[in-house]
Amino acid sequence: MPELPEVETVRQGLRQLVLNKKIRKVTVLYPKIINGDTNIFIETLEGLTIKEIGRRGKYLIFNFDDGISLVSHLRMEGKYFVRQTGDEIEKHTHIIFEFTDGKQLRYNDVRKFGRMELVKTDNINDLKSLKKLGPEPTKTDFSIEDFTNKLKKKNKMIKPALLDQSLVVGLGNIYVDEVLWMSKINPQTIAKHLEKNEIIILHDAIIAELSKAVKAGGTTIRSYTNAFENSGTFQFDLNAYGRTGEPCRRCGNSIEKIVVAQRGTHYCPNCQKVK
DNA sequence: ATGGTGGCCTGGACGC
DNA sequence: TGCGTCCAGGCCACCA
Numbered sequence: 560m561p562e563l564p565e566v567e568t569v570r571q572g573l574r575q576l577v578l579n580k581k582i583r584k585v586t587v588l589y590p591k592i593i594n595g596d597t598n599i600f601i602e603t604l605e606g607l608t609i610k611e612i613g614r615r616g617k618y619l620i621f622n623f624d625d626g627i628s629l630v631s632h633l634r635m636e637g638k639y640f641v642r643q644t645g646d647e648i649e650k651h652t653h654i655i656f657e658f659t660d661g662k663q664l665r666y667n668d669v670r671k672f673g674r675m676e677l678v679k680t681d682n683i684n685d686l687k688s689l690k691k692l693g694p695e696p697t698k699t700d701f702s703i704e705d706f707t708n709k710l711k712k713k714n715k716m717i718k719p720a721l722l723d724q725s726l727v728v729g730l731g732n733i734y735v736d737e738v739l740w741m742s743k744i745n746p747q748t749i750a751k752h753l754e755k756n757e758i759i760i761l762h763d764a765i766i767a768e769l770s771k772a773v774k775a776g777g778t779t780i781r782s783y784t785n786a787f788e789n790s791g792t793f794q795f796d797l798n799a800y801g802r803t804g805e806p807c808r809r810c811g812n813s814i815e816k817i818v819v820a821q822r823g824t825h826y827c828p829n830c831q832k833v834k
Numbered sequence: 835a836t837g838g839t840g841g842c843c844t845g846g847a848c849g850c
Numbered sequence: 851t852g853c854g855t856c857c858a859g860g861c862c863a864c865c866a
Contacts, residue, residue: 561860591842617860634860635843651844670843672860688861715837722860732859821839822859839865848856 561633563617563696563729564772565791569639570614572785573664576641580658581608589653592668594676603627603677604656616692616728620683628680630689631666637673639666693727696769701727703762710758713750719820720750721765729769733778733800736825738764740799745831746819752834771796799825 585601593600607623621629642663654666694700713720721735739746741764777791798808803816812829
C-alpha cells in the first residue's frame with residue numbers, strides 16, 4: 560500500500576512517462592475521487608501541459624502550466640498507468656487523462672479511496688491536507704530537536720503518533736512496524752515516555768528505512784506497482800510486518816501480531832518490551 | 835486542543 | 851458450491 564517509498568517510486572516513473580505531455584481530454588468515470596466540482600476539474604485541465612511532478616509526504620503533485628497543480632493521494636490501492644487511446648478500459652479505472660499524442664494516463668483504484676484535487680500552485684500550501692504535514696524524513700528537514708519536543712507533548716501511543724503525519728511524513732502501517740522494530744520500541748509505548756536515546760535511534764531509523772525502501776522501488780505486499788506496473792522489492796527486507804509467527808531476525812523469538820489503534824501490528828515481544 | 839472511533843470501498847481468504 | 855464474515859489500512863469527519 561502506498562507509503563512514501565511507493566509514492567516516490569510512482570513519481571519517478573510518471574516523470575519518465577508523462578512529463579511535458581499536453582492534456583486533450585479528461586474523462587471522469589467515478590466523480591467521488593475528485594474533491595470539488597467535476598466539470599470545473601475537467602474544463603480546467605483540458606489544454607494544460609504537465610511541467611513537473613513532485614511529492615509531499617504521500618501526496619503526488621502534478622504541476623501544470625498556467626499555475627495549476629493537481630494534488631493526488633493514492634490512499635490504499637490507487638495506481639497510475641499509461642495506455643494508448645482506444646485500449647480497453649480496465650476495471651476500476653476512474654479518471655482518464657488523454658494527451659494530444661494519443662496516450663492516456665489512467666487512474667485506477669480498486670477501493671476508490673484515493674482522492675485528487677485541483678489547486679492554484681501558489682496556494683498549494685493552503686490546502687488543509689498539506690498544511691498539517693510534518694517534515695520530510697530527510698536529514699535536512701527532519702530535526703531531532705523538533706521531533707523530541709513534539710514527542711514530549713504526545714500523550715498517545717508511538718505507533719498512531721507516527722502514522723499521524725504531523726511528526727514526520729511518509730510512514731504507513733508497514734514502515735511504522737519496521738522502524739519500531741529497528742529501534743526496539745514497543746508500538747504501544749506512550750510517545751512522551753520515550754527516552755532521549757530511543758528518540759535518536761528512532762529518528763535515524765525513520766530516515767534510513769524510508770530511503771532504503773525508495774532505493775528498492777518500494778514494497779509490494781498486495782497490489783502496489785509503480786507507473787510501469789512493476790513491483791518493488793523491499794518486501795524481502797521486512798523484519799516485522801507480515802512475519803507473524805516467524806523468528807525475529809535479531810533474537811529468534813516469534814514475531815507477534817496484535818491490534819494497536821485498530822491496525823494490525825507486528826513486533827517482537829522480546830526485543831520490543833513495554834517500559 | 836487532543837485523542838479516539840467509524841466510515842469510506844472492494845476483493846480475497848476463510849468457515850460452514 | 852455458495853454464502854456470510856472478516857480483514858486489509860490512509861485519511862477525514864465527528865465525537866467526547
